Amino acid sequence: MEQYLKxxxxxxxxxxxxxxxxxxLHGLMGGLSNFNEVFNYFSQFDYKVILPKLPVxxxxxxxxxxxxxxxxxxxxxxxxxLKDVILFGNSLGGHIALYFTKHHPEYVKAIVLTGSSGLYExxxxxxxxxxxxxxxIRKKVEEVFYDPAVATDxxxxxxxxxxxxxxxxxxTLALAKxxxxxxxxxxxxxxxIPVCLIWGKNDKVTPPDVAVDFKKHLPDADxxxxxxxxxAPMMEHPHEFNDILHKWFKKRGL
Numbered sequence: 001m002e003q004y005l006k007x008x009x010x011x012x013x014x015x016x017x018x019x020x021x022x023x024x025l026h027g028l029m030g031g032l033s034n035f036n037e038v039f040n041y042f043s044q045f046d047y048k049v050i051l052p053k054l055p056v057x058x059x060x061x062x063x064x065x066x067x068x069x070x071x072x073x074x075x076x077x078x079x080x081x082l083k084d085v086i087l088f089g090n091s092l093g094g095h096i097a098l099y100f101t102k103h104h105p106e107y108v109k110a111i112v113l114t115g116s117s118g119l120y121e122x123x124x125x126x127x128x129x130x131x132x133x134x135x136x137i138r139k140k141v142e143e144v145f146y147d148p149a150v151a152t153d154x155x156x157x158x159x160x161x162x163x164x165x166x167x168x169x170x171x172t173l174a175l176a177k178x179x180x181x182x183x184x185x186x187x188x189x190x191x192x193i194p195v196c197l198i199w200g201k202n203d204k205v206t207p208p209d210v211a212v213d214f215k216k217h218l219p220d221a222d223x224x225x226x227x228x229x230x231x232a233p234m235m236e237h238p239h240e241f242n243d244i245l246h247k248w249f250k251k252r253g254l
C-alpha cells in the first residue's frame with residue numbers, strides 16, 4: 001500500500017480512487033492495514049477512499065482527546081477541500097465520526113459505524129493489558145475477534161510494542177477517559193443523516209446491545225449483523241462486510 005501513502009504537512013494518509021469522498025477512521029489500537037479490503041474494494045468504484053493515520057500517539061498528552069482527533073479530521077477535510085463526505089469508523093474511529101458530525105454536520109453526508117464506541121465499550125476486556133506479558137496480550141487480542149486466528153503474531157507484536165511504550169500507554173488511557181466524557185447518547189437523536197451500522201454478533205468490546213442502542217437513538221439508521229464475527233467485521237469477514245455496505249450505499253444513493 002506504500003504507493004498510496006501520502007504525507008503532506010501534518011497529514012499522513014492513504015488515498016485511492018475518485019468520486020464520493022469516503023473517509024475511513026481507525027480505532028485506538030487499529031492500523032491502516034485493518035482496512036485493506038475496504039480500501040481496495042471501494043476505490044474500484046466511484047469513491048475517493050481516504051484513510052488518515054490519526055495522531056493518537058503523537059499529540060501532546062494534554063491535548064490527547066476525542067475533540068482534538070476530531071479537529072485533525074476537520075483540518076484534513078478542509079485541507080483537501082472535501083464536502084459531503086461519508087465518514088466510516090471502527091471502534092474509537094466511529095466515536096470520532098459521531099463527534100465530528102455533532103460539531104460539523106455541514107460536511108457529512110452519511111456515517112458508517114462498525115464496532116463503534118460512543119455509547120459503551122469494553123476496551124481490551126476489563127483490565128488494561130499487562131506490559132511485557134505476551135501471552136496475556138495475545139489472549140486479550142484474540143478476544144477482539146470471533147476467530148482467534150485473526151490475531152496474528154504480527155498484530156500481537158504491534159500491540160505489545162504499543163503498550164510497552166509508556167507515552168503510548170498514557171495517551172491510550174487519556175483517550176479512554178475522554179471517550180467516556182464524550183458519550184453521544186443525548187446527541188444521536190439530532191442526527192438527520194443516514195447511518196449504516198454493521199456489527200459482529202459476537203463482539204465482546206462493543207457488544208450487540210450497543211448496536212441495538214445506536215439503532216434506537218439514531219433517527220435514520222439501518223442495522224446489519226455478521227455472524228461468527230467480533231469487533232472488527234471488515235477484518236474478519238471483509239467480503240460480506242463490503243457487500244453489505246456497497247448494497248446500502250446503492251440503496252441510499254450514495
